[in-house]
Amino acid sequence: MKTRSQSTSRWCVIAAVVVALVAASACAARSPDGDAYPRRPIQVVVPYPAGSGIDTTTRALADVINDSGDLGQDLQIVNRDGGGGTVGTTDVLNAKPDGYTIGVVPDGPLTLVPQTEKVAYDPTSATYINEILTSPILFVVPGDSKLKTLQDLVEAAKAEPGSVTIAEGPLNYKVPADQFEQQTDVDLKHVEFEGDQATTTALLGRNVDVGVMQLASALPQLKSGKIRALGVTSADPVDLVPDVPTFASQRIDIVWQAFNVVVAPGKLPDPIEKKLTETFAEAVASDEFAEAAEKLGLIVSGATPQETDEHLTDKTKTAAGILGGGE
Amino acid sequence: MLHDLGAGFASFSDPTYLLLALAGVVLGTLVGVLPGIGPIGAMSILLGVTTQVGPTGSLILFAGIYFGSTYGGSTTSILLNIPGEASSVVTALDGNQMTKKGRSGPALTIAAVSSFVAGTLSIVGLMLFAPALSSVAVKLGPPEYMALCLAGLLLLAALSHGSTARALVMICLGLAVGTVGIDPVGGDLRFTMGSTTLAQGFSFTALVMGVFGVTEALTIVGGKRPAQAVKAPRLRELLPSRAEARRAGPAALRGSVIGFLLGLVPGPAAVLSTFASYVTEKRVSRHPERFGHGAVEGVAGPEAANNAAAGAAFIPLMVLGIPFAPTMALVLAALLLNGIVPGPTFVDDQPELFWTVIAAMYIGNLMLLVLNLPLVGLFTRLLSVPPHVMMPLIIGLCTIGVYADGNSTFDVVVMLAAGVFGFLLRSSGFSMAAFVLAVVLQPTLESSLRQTMAFSDGDPTYLLGRPVTMIILALVAAAVGGMARTSWVARRQARSLVS
Numbered sequence: 001m002k003t004r005s006q007s008t009s010r011w012c013v014i015a016a017v018v019v020a021l022v023a024a025s026a027c028a029a030r031s032p033d034g035d036a037y038p039r040r041p042i043q044v045v046v047p048y049p050a051g052s053g054i055d056t057t058t059r060a061l062a063d064v065i066n067d068s069g070d071l072g073q074d075l076q077i078v079n080r081d082g083g084g085g086t087v088g089t090t091d092v093l094n095a096k097p098d099g100y101t102i103g104v105v106p107d108g109p110l111t112l113v114p115q116t117e118k119v120a121y122d123p124t125s126a127t128y129i130n131e132i133l134t135s136p137i138l139f140v141v142p143g144d145s146k147l148k149t150l151q152d153l154v155e156a157a158k159a160e161p162g163s164v165t166i167a168e169g170p171l172n173y174k175v176p177a178d179q180f181e182q183q184t185d186v187d188l189k190h191v192e193f194e195g196d197q198a199t200t201t202a203l204l205g206r207n208v209d210v211g212v213m214q215l216a217s218a219l220p221q222l223k224s225g226k227i228r229a230l231g232v233t234s235a236d237p238v239d240l241v242p243d244v245p246t247f248a249s250q251r252i253d254i255v256w257q258a259f260n261v262v263v264a265p266g267k268l269p270d271p272i273e274k275k276l277t278e279t280f281a282e283a284v285a286s287d288e289f290a291e292a293a294e295k296l297g298l299i300v301s302g303a304t305p306q307e308t309d310e311h312l313t314d315k316t317k318t319a320a321g322i323l324g325g326g327e
Numbered sequence: 328m329l330h331d332l333g334a335g336f337a338s339f340s341d342p343t344y345l346l347l348a349l350a351g352v353v354l355g356t357l358v359g360v361l362p363g364i365g366p367i368g369a370m371s372i373l374l375g376v377t378t379q380v381g382p383t384g385s386l387i388l389f390a391g392i393y394f395g396s397t398y399g400g401s402t403t404s405i406l407l408n409i410p411g412e413a414s415s416v417v418t419a420l421d422g423n424q425m426t427k428k429g430r431s432g433p434a435l436t437i438a439a440v441s442s443f444v445a446g447t448l449s450i451v452g453l454m455l456f457a458p459a460l461s462s463v464a465v466k467l468g469p470p471e472y473m474a475l476c477l478a479g480l481l482l483l484a485a486l487s488h489g490s491t492a493r494a495l496v497m498i499c500l501g502l503a504v505g506t507v508g509i510d511p512v513g514g515d516l517r518f519t520m521g522s523t524t525l526a527q528g529f530s531f532t533a534l535v536m537g538v539f540g541v542t543e544a545l546t547i548v549g550g551k552r553p554a555q556a557v558k559a560p561r562l563r564e565l566l567p568s569r570a571e572a573r574r575a576g577p578a579a580l581r582g583s584v585i586g587f588l589l590g591l592v593p594g595p596a597a598v599l600s601t602f603a604s605y606v607t608e609k610r611v612s613r614h615p616e617r618f619g620h621g622a623v624e625g626v627a628g629p630e631a632a633n634n635a636a637a638g639a640a641f642i643p644l645m646v647l648g649i650p651f652a653p654t655m656a657l658v659l660a661a662l663l664l665n666g667i668v669p670g671p672t673f674v675d676d677q678p679e680l681f682w683t684v685i686a687a688m689y690i691g692n693l694m695l696l697v698l699n700l701p702l703v704g705l706f707t708r709l710l711s712v713p714p715h716v717m718m719p720l721i722i723g724l725c726t727i728g729v730y731a732d733g734n735s736t737f738d739v740v741v742m743l744a745a746g747v748f749g750f751l752l753r754s755s756g757f758s759m760a761a762f763v764l765a766v767v768l769q770p771t772l773e774s775s776l777r778q779t780m781a782f783s784d785g786d787p788t789y790l791l792g793r794p795v796t797m798i799i800l801a802l803v804a805a806a807v808g809g810m811a812r813t814s815w816v817a818r819r820q821a822r823s824l825v826s
Contacts, residue, residue: 056660078734171514197650221648223670224672
């Protein structure tokens with residue numbers, strides 16, 4: 001049964017829906033006068049389209065912050081997709097460092113892409129606010145595959161070199177796949193797919209033998225048994241999938257994850273940086289966000305700005321060995 | 328199953344859901360009619376309210392927007408030769424010709440009724456066959472996608488009104504434009520000349536609005552074509568004649584089947600299905616020469632196909648948890664934000680949600696039909712707005728739509744440049760539909776071709792082991808061959824008549 005107030009609020013929402021679309025472009029938010037930051041809504045740039053994984057995560061986090069009212073102003077999500085995340089990242093890192101343009105960015109455009117492409121931003125000049133999430137990477141196979149462990153994969157690949165196909169996508173998947181080949185001295189047939197959804201489709205249709213993807217994308221299929229994980233690249237087993245062994249436990253020395261970080265351009269004024277860091281740290285540590293992240297198959301990190309910086313620097317160094325440094 | 332469906336309908340005793348469905352279809356029709364702003368833009372803006380309306384409410388709202396926009400997209404195609412979206416590009420071919428012959432009312436009515444028939448059929452298909460079909464659909468791999476894209480392009484070149492060579496030129500140009508920006512497979516930046524603006528590639532919305540909207544406005548301003556003088560039609564003229572209805576009926580049914588099956592395939596399936604339906608209609612017609620000059624089948628078939636594809640697109644999402652199209656990714660996001668993660672167990676885990684949404688689709692389709700038929704009269708009246716008022720308005724709307732789509736002024740520049748480009752080329756008989764389809768298909772064609780090459784190590788005999796690919800390619804060869812023969816025979820007859 002619904003209460004009267006719930007039903008009334010729904011009606012309001014419906015009315016708001018209609019008004020919102022008509023007014024969206026014309027409406028400029030007014031804010032009360034005052035000196036304290038923030039005086040107007042803060043734009044949060046997400047360098048991927050609305051509906052993508054990182055967009056959904058960012059919206060969940062923005063909901064927590066906006067509902068708490070801690071900032072006194074709303075965070076507004078702006079999707080600037082394209083160029084594999086580099087377009088939006090360029091926008092954020094080259095914006096005015098006034099705290100009104102920040103971004104939630106996956107680490108790829110910060111740590112990996114600059115090593116293979118010429119980019120128009122400097123990841124080392126940015127201010128890191130928070131490392132909101134880590135996302136472990138899995139090697140997965142179709143549910144009825146005869147491969148059960150990473151060792152099975154090594155043996156199958158050695159029996160017929162170049163016959164086992166592996167679906168990989170962006171650089172975040174290429175690095176662990178290459179590391180695996182180097183360490184086990186096998187030769188897999190690489191087929192590049194556009195992303196986790198394309199890889200999942202290819203696995204379900206048995207068009208490819210092994211896939212590299214993030215836990216978040218694999219979780220629903222893992223639960224239903226349609227695909228199975230051979231190993232996870234995190235240092236310790238992941239609570240969400242306790243049965244999946246780490247690479248380390250299978251004597252393969254790969255520790256690798258993707259991060260989602262909150263980043264601001266240049267050097268922010270100290271009070272602004274402090275305000276943002278505190279707000280995000282609190283929201284990331286909240287129960288609401290933990291619940292949302294768990295459902296999405298992501299692991300809350302909440303690492304401090306200094307730690308975030310170190311993680312990114314370390315990752316950049318590891319990747320340089322595989323990707324062959326900048327060009 | 329009937330019991331479940333009954334329970335689904337019963338949840339509509341809550342007027343909130345009915346109202347959300349209505350809001351969805353009205354908004355959808357609106358964004359479909361307005362050039363530039365499509366369902367993706369509307370859904371992105373509304374993502375913020377999905378947590379307030381709950382998972383069922385958001386699905387109802389988004390399904391309404393999606394179906395509504397496929398209904399509305401045809402309106403500007405038919406009336407103004409400006410497709411609201413890629414999936415109504417084909418509708419413009421014959422739909423706008425019907426308008427030029429004063430049959431805009433019947434064209435709009437046929438489009439609405441065909442959409443309704445196809446929408447309803449695809450929901451029945453979704454109900455009955457969803458699990459079985461999606462497990463077949465995932466079997467299709469890169470070689471099949473490649474064959475489908477090739478089929479789309481080759482058929483288009485063959486069916487193009489006018490010179491096949493010119494259509495091929497436009498297809499190559501479209502493919503070339505599509506490669507600018509990030510490589511869909513390896514992630515390399517291409518043809519960006521060091522510019523980060525070009526790294527995002529050319530916005531598809533900007534190109535479509537340019538080559539159709541701006542080009543149309545320039546054509547009229549340029550005075551190459553006399554502005555259409557139109558009087559408000561009488562009610563009787565809004566309805567199709569009996570002969571038109573008889574030709575449209577079977578076309579809509581064939582279009583529904585084609586759209587439904589292609590809708591299950593990842594990638595730009597809805598667009599492909601409209602082209603496939605058009606080709607089919609031209610093939611089975613006893614009067615293929617009517618096509619391009621206002622054939623009702625050319626409106627009924629493709630309009631049915633894109634609506635059936637819209638219904639079918641929900642199947643992979645609901646049965647596998649994998650969105651095959653950008654609109655479906657937004658539907659997925661709405662569910663995720665409500666804490667529901669669709670996967671292979673979705674229908675079993677959330678039967679109430681699933682059946683309510685099915686019921687919402689039936690109701691939404693009915694609402695759309697009831698809403699759209701009276702609007703036909705209103706829309707045809709739009710034609711009596713003088714061109715010197717209408718055209719600046721269209722360019723204004725296109726500009727807003729394109730800017731809203733990508734938050735980028737570069738996109739607006741691309742739109743204007745594409746408009747000039749379209750204006751210069753169209754008057755020499757180059758097909759803009761061919762250009763647009765090539766841009767849409769380029770990413771899928773490229774990645775599937777490269778994946779196929781990776782699987783096969785570049786050995787073409789690999790394709791012999793993919794029967795579905797071979798069947799698609801054989802059908803294309805037969806259709807292209809058949810069409811070439813028909814046109815050769817027609818040309819010879821014409822010549823013998825002259826001599």
